[in-house]
Amino acid sequence: MATISKSEQAYRLMRDRIESGRYVPGYRLVLAPIAAELEMSVVPVREAIRRLEAEGLVTFETNVGAQVALIKETEYQHTMQTLALVEGSATALASPTITADQVERARAINELMRESLSHFDPQRFTELNLEFHSVLFETCPNPHILDLVHRGWNRMKVLRNSSFSFVPGRAQESVDEHDRILQLIVDHAPTIEIEIAARNHRLGTLDAVLAQSASRQGEARAQAPAA
Amino acid sequence: MATISKSEQAYRLMRDRIESGRYVPGYRLVLAPIAAELEMSVVPVREAIRRLEAEGLVTFETNVGAQVALIKETEYQHTMQTLALVEGSATALASPTITADQVERARAINELMRESLSHFDPQRFTELNLEFHSVLFETCPNPHILDLVHRGWNRMKVLRNSSFSFVPGRAQESVDEHDRILQLIVDHAPTIEIEIAARNHRLGTLDAVLAQSASRQGEARAQAPAA
DNA sequence: CCTTCACAAATCGTATATCATTTGAAATAC
DNA sequence: GTATTTCAAATGATATACGATTTGTGAAGG
Numbered sequence: 001m002a003t004i005s006k007s008e009q010a011y012r013l014m015r016d017r018i019e020s021g022r023y024v025p026g027y028r029l030v031l032a033p034i035a036a037e038l039e040m041s042v043v044p045v046r047e048a049i050r051r052l053e054a055e056g057l058v059t060f061e062t063n064v065g066a067q068v069a070l071i072k073e074t075e076y077q078h079t080m081q082t083l084a085l086v087e088g089s090a091t092a093l094a095s096p097t098i099t100a101d102q103v104e105r106a107r108a109i110n111e112l113m114r115e116s117l118s119h120f121d122p123q124r125f126t127e128l129n130l131e132f133h134s135v136l137f138e139t140c141p142n143p144h145i146l147d148l149v150h151r152g153w154n155r156m157k158v159l160r161n162s163s164f165s166f167v168p169g170r171a172q173e174s175v176d177e178h179d180r181i182l183q184l185i186v187d188h189a190p191t192i193e194i195e196i197a198a199r200n201h202r203l204g205t206l207d208a209v210l211a212q213s214a215s216r217q218g219e220a221r222a223q224a225p226a227a
Numbered sequence: 228m229a230t231i232s233k234s235e236q237a238y239r240l241m242r243d244r245i246e247s248g249r250y251v252p253g254y255r256l257v258l259a260p261i262a263a264e265l266e267m268s269v270v271p272v273r274e275a276i277r278r279l280e281a282e283g284l285v286t287f288e289t290n291v292g293a294q295v296a297l298i299k300e301t302e303y304q305h306t307m308q309t310l311a312l313v314e315g316s317a318t319a320l321a322s323p324t325i326t327a328d329q330v331e332r333a334r335a336i337n338e339l340m341r342e343s344l345s346h347f348d349p350q351r352f353t354e355l356n357l358e359f360h361s362v363l364f365e366t367c368p369n370p371h372i373l374d375l376v377h378r379g380w381n382r383m384k385v386l387r388n389s390s391f392s393f394v395p396g397r398a399q400e401s402v403d404e405h406d407r408i409l410q411l412i413v414d415h416a417p418t419i420e421i422e423i424a425a426r427n428h429r430l431g432t433l434d435a436v437l438a439q440s441a442s443r444q445g446e447a448r449a450q451a452p453a454a
Numbered sequence: 455c456c457t458t459c460a461c462a463a464a465t466c467g468t469a470t471a472t473c474a475t476t477t478g479a480a481a482t483a484c
Numbered sequence: 485g486t487a488t489t490t491c492a493a494a495t496g497a498t499a500t501a502c503g504a505t506t507t508g509t510g511a512a513g514g
Contacts, residue, residue, distance in 0.1 A: 041499045054281030082371040144309040268469045
């Protein structure tokens with residue numbers, strides 16, 4: 001009887017709301033109302049908040065409380081940079097284990113992405129993008145690095161809601177780069193080459209976003225780089 | 228009046244004991260006795276345990292409890308690999324900001340390490356090693372990556388107690404490699420070169436430990452790679 | 455009008471108490 | 485003798501209660 005503990009329920013609820021943007025950065029997580037809404041005492045809620053804190057989704061101050069982590073202008077950049085690092089490594093470490101089957105799946109996903117370029121849906125494109133890369137990094141034999149990749153992607157979910165604006169021109173490039181990365185894997189290129197290609201792929205997206213953000217400078221100066 | 232919360236006290240106590248090896252891997256962290264020892268209720272202890280869980284120091288099972296995380300044979304390898312990745316990147320990202328002063332400090336520390344090679348004290352050598360690298364990566368402008376480096380070093384503290392055996396021959400090499408990394412920084416070499424040098428430096432230590440471990444195979448087969 | 459102090463409301467921090475679950479051991483059946 | 489069931493002890497999970505800290509507000513003083 002796989003009962004979900006209350007602390008777990010509270011954790012999921014708050015995490016979902018943060019990731020969906022319903023709890024915006026700066027929103028104060030007050031124990032009592034949340035506990036009341038979930039019909040539980042404050043104790044499990046408190047525990048859940050500490051978990052969110054450990055993951056960096058919320059900040060916490062003794063005797064004051066928790067709030068959804070604020071996003072500094074540089075947050076998007078740092079997160080993407082970190083994701084580029086760990087995802088590049090994960091992709092490279094996984095590459096020797098990638099089977100023809102997996103390559104085929106990745107190709108299929110990338111074709112869907114290519115097709116979707118005409119009737120463009122950023123949301124859907126991003127989903128497929130994660131799927132594509134997941135095929136390439138999920139078999140990474142180092143669980144620590146793999147975990148860091150997952151955390152990075154989760155953090156991106158939050159940032160996208162508050163700061164990420166899609167750069168249309170980048171999508172086409174992105175799909176093409178996917179093909180190149182796949183080719184390197186098929187060719188059993190040196191792992192360092194695969195790592196750098198996967199890394200630069202993501203850094204390329206970062207650069208595109210930063211460039212777009214720079215060109216928009218002055219217009220509605222929000223706290224996020226590409227608001 | 229900077230009061231330390233009880234939850235924080237409990238956290239520090241348990242973390243210190245895990246890192247010092249007093250709580251060995253597999254040790255069960257039972258709430259009541261720990262709370263009694265610290266003269267507090269179980270609530271703060273519980274919270275502290277969840278923090279340790281989030282950091283990977285303890286594992287947790289609902290309705291069963293927590294125990295100090297078990298160390299699989301591959302744990303040392305994966306942790307070092309991850310540390311090589313993030314420390315290499317942090318060192319490279321920090322390198323443009325390194326001043327002549329910092330280079331001088333690093334050189335001084337490395338000289339102490341070189342001197343200590345004669346009357347060899349592994350404990351002291353490891354401390355100096357952290358100091359040396361800290362000078363090189365602490366100014367990394369990406370706080371996420373820097374945080375990962377700190378976590379990696381902390382994790383190493385635990386692993387060293389249970390699994391790390393010093394490889395004497397490696398120390399000399401290590402000190403020499405430090406000089407080479409410093410030279411690359413002084414020369415303003417391409418950051419990718421610095422990154423790879425710093426990464427390979429750590430991977431070199433990993434290889435040395437694994438090699439020693441392999442040569443000892445069969446002798447007291449412990450759960451750790453270099454027990 | 456500004457500053458400072460005192461007080462009250464909001465909220466967090468922790469203790470105590472109770473309920474729920476797991477686990478192992480004893481008893482029973484086969 | 486082994487397998488199954490039952491039950492009790494250990495322990496975790498959560499609720500409730502209360503004390504502690506912070507923070508805002510308004511009054512008093514300058």
